[in-house]
Amino acid sequence: MIVTSIGKAGKYQETCYVFQERKCSGCFSTLVLAQLLDIPKDEKFLLLVTPATAQFFSDLQTQFDQYGYHNLEMVSIPYAEDEESIFQIVLILTEIVKEGERVILDVTHSFRSLPFVYFVSILFLRAFKNVSIDGIYYGAFEEGKESNPIIDLTPLFSMAFWFHAVQTFRETGSIQPLWEIACRESSRIFQRENNKEVGYKLSNLKEPLQKLSLSTSFCLPLEMGLDVNHLLQKVDFKSDKSSFEGLLALVFREISEELADFTIKLKEKKQIQLNTDELLREYKIAEWYNRHGNPDHCLIILGELMINWLIKTRNMGNWLEYNKTRERARRILNGMSKRSREGIGPDNVLKEIGDLWSSIGNQRNEFAHAGFKDQTIGIKGKKDKVNELCSKVVCLLKEDLIKTFPLNVxxxxxxxxxxxxxxxxxxxxxxxxxxxxxxxxxxxxxxxxxxxxxxxxxxxxxxxxxxxxxxxxxxxxxxxxxxxxxxxxxxxxxxxxxxxxxxxxxxxxxxxxxxxxxxxxxxxxxxxxxxxxxxxxxxxxxxxxxxxxxxxxxxxxxxxxxxxxxxxx
Incomplete structure (x- = not known):
């Protein structure tokens, strides 16, 4: 489907347009564009007309018929004069365009504010109708010139999605939008046969972005550290190269700076050593999840962090071995928690550790079991509680081991x-x-x-x-x-x-x-x-x-x- 419009002039003089070294002449840019892009004759054209331009529809229909394009439909829109009329235009387009449609937009003859309105409209179409935007074009007509270029504005549309991906990452920590746009943009670059070097660099990021997206979504801090390292090694955009590569360099610099503290510079998971730096790295990820609105992921890591801390403190052996090490550490912490609940044994730091372990477990279980209990889960104040637990855990991680478990007692x-x-x-x-x-x-x-x-x-x-x-x-x-x-x-x-x-x-x-x-x-x-x-x-x-x-x-x-x-x- 090709979406276009006509300005108040109504009739235009014939001009030669150039696009990707191909030339074609005509009076109406959309007809020229259809030929330059080899648009099939049976494709549908939507002509958006305001009350002042509706009179030109029949003349344009004749021109389209002459070129063999018989599927032209007039769509009346109001003047884009205020907020109400702008939203009407967006809704009109959202209703007309079908689910999953492929759309090309020609903004050459859009009048004044209409290019911006159309741009927002196709963003809505992309979001609500899963529409594919195959191209946005502008015929840069200048009177007196022998030929005029058709400018491809599609990359401008893609930048809206880069913005969305970066903003989503900053607000939620999700990598998924970055992976999706990297896939789309690398394909678009290869199809248009320009900036192929940038296309290869972007394509190389698809696998590490997908892996990091999954390890982040599933709350896997060790895999996440390895995946971050893999991604950062693959990022190779130079700010002093092409403008598009410079923009990508800016995008991934933002991502890289936020993820840098999580990286594990190793090849395999079994090489990871449990030390203070590793404990603090995992804590940073827990705090990052909490900051990005994922307290459930934060609580999962806090619980495992306490197990890791105990294993390290007591030198319990292979920290990733479940039955012999991790489950044993879990049982010891459960015992400390039981001491705290029942007031058993001396009033010492073990009870404090047990109380912290119990608090994390109680908060985590409300999420882990999806709230399937008689009582309504109290969401209000939950974030403050998780913040408090984060503070206590980081203090525990930095505690002097001899002071925590004095050897002489x-x-x-x-x-x-x-x-x-x-x-x-x-x-x-x-x-x-x-x-x-x-x-x-x-x-x-x-x-x-x-x-x-x-x-x-x-x-x-x-x-x-x-x-x-x-x-x-x-x-x-x-x-x-x-x-x-x-x-x-x-x-x-x-x-x-x-x-x-x-x-x-x-x-x-x-x-x-x-x-x-x-x-x-x-x-x-x-x-x-x-x-x-x-x-x-x-x-x-x-x-x-x-x-x-x-x-x-x-x-x-x-x-x-x-x-x-x-x-x-």
Whole structure:
């Protein structure tokens, strides 16, 4: 479809027009343009006429018929004198042009403000009718010249989309419009066979722009960093070359400057090292999402950032391995959160970390589950809450690690059952490094406790204030479930008591011996480790003791060191 108009002059003198080294003469520029562009004879022409120019329609129809173009339609529009009339013209064109139509616009005979009105109209058509704009042209007639050029104004229309793409990126962070216009513009340049070098440079950006668009949309900060690096390496527009290349250089300089802080200058994801710089890079992306109106993406990264921070702080190994590292870190943070909720353990920085983790999770879950809950999601104030969480996380990332987790207070507890053979307690105490010792016993084995401790003291300096006991009612049948066991009391040798959940939360590492005593005792030790695990104790391990001597030898002299085997590495 070709859209054109006629001015008040009505009749025009014949002139020779030149376009892309082709020449054609005629009185009406649109007819000349149709021949220069090889427009098929059955294409539709819309002639926009104002009340003052409608009288010239029949003469123009005759001219079109002479050239074999019989599909000319007159469309009456008002004068573009005020806001109301301008909007009427836009609506008239929006109603007439069909969905998905391909449009060429000739503005040669548009009068005064009408070229601007038509320009905005085709922007509307592009947005609301998915119309393709195949070209915008202006016949630059100048009286007295032997020939006059037809100027291709289509690049001007494309600049509106570059503006839209850059503005969308600045406001929302979306790369999608940039990728779409890079695809369209590179094709347009190749079709018109001009600026081919710029066309190749633009075409080289299609793949990195698409990849970055997807990694940004799906909130993948590691892939995003690699994709940004890939894009920045491909951007090669020079501001001192052609004017169009200079404009593209300006566009991509704006994009590059905003994305530069996110780049990862590596080839593969597995090469990324978890260090302070990487943590801060990920935080910048989280804050960037929040600033661009994506608090859900921001919260996703904040949660993963806390996991990364814990992995780095505690040197937990391969930070991208899910089951062995990330899931373990998640469980530890969940335990810290549980401490905070239930007020378990000392009032220290672990509770603050747990509270922050819980707050991020609560906010994130409202988005992650799409608000499918009875209560209406409170959107008001949500951004302020996310801003607050961002501030707390960045403070955590910059926290001195020694100050956060002081090495000198990382306490280790060893839990051992005391059965009828005190040699288990003896070997466990002497083969383990620990700060405190928790002994599990029953009334039946209580008389053996004093002598076993005396033997241990002979070989190892152990103070009474470092020894705690847990008494079972029946060593054979007390299979106490976790929810009941955590409320049982641990007692020190000097008589002080505390509940098991508070007691275990004091430690950074707990080892439990699953050798000796009864089956119920070994079951209880497993459950004690479960409780510690649920409250975020960093290390929980089981170990076994082996004594290869005969049963008779063990009974005659129980206080001989056996062998210790750690079961959880």
């Amino acid at each position: 990382r306490k280790k507890l060893v839990i051992v059952p005391l059965g009828l053979s005190p040699g288990v307690l003896y070997s466990a105490a002497l083969l383990s490094r620990f700060d405190d010792l928790l002994i599990l016993f029953s009334k039946e084995t209580q008389p053996l406790l004093s002598s076993a401790l005396n033997e241990i003291r002979k070989s190892k300096k152990i103070l009474d204030q470092n020894i705690f006991t847990l008494l079972l009612g029946d060593a054979h049948t007390d299979f106490i479930p976790v929810n009941q066991l955590k409320n049982h009391k641990v007692e020190s040798l000097n008589g002080n008591q505390s509940s098991i959940d508070h007691f275990l939360s004091e430690y950074d590492c707990i080892e439990g011996c699953i050798t000796g005593g009864t089956t119920a005792m070994q079951y209880i030790i497993e459950r004690l480790l479960d409780i510690a695990h649920n409250y975020g104790v960093f290390n929980t391990k089981r170990f076994a003791l082996i004594d290869k001597r005969s049963q008779e030898e063990q009974k005659i002299n129980p206080f001989v060191l056996g062998e210790k085997f750690l079961l959880d590495q």
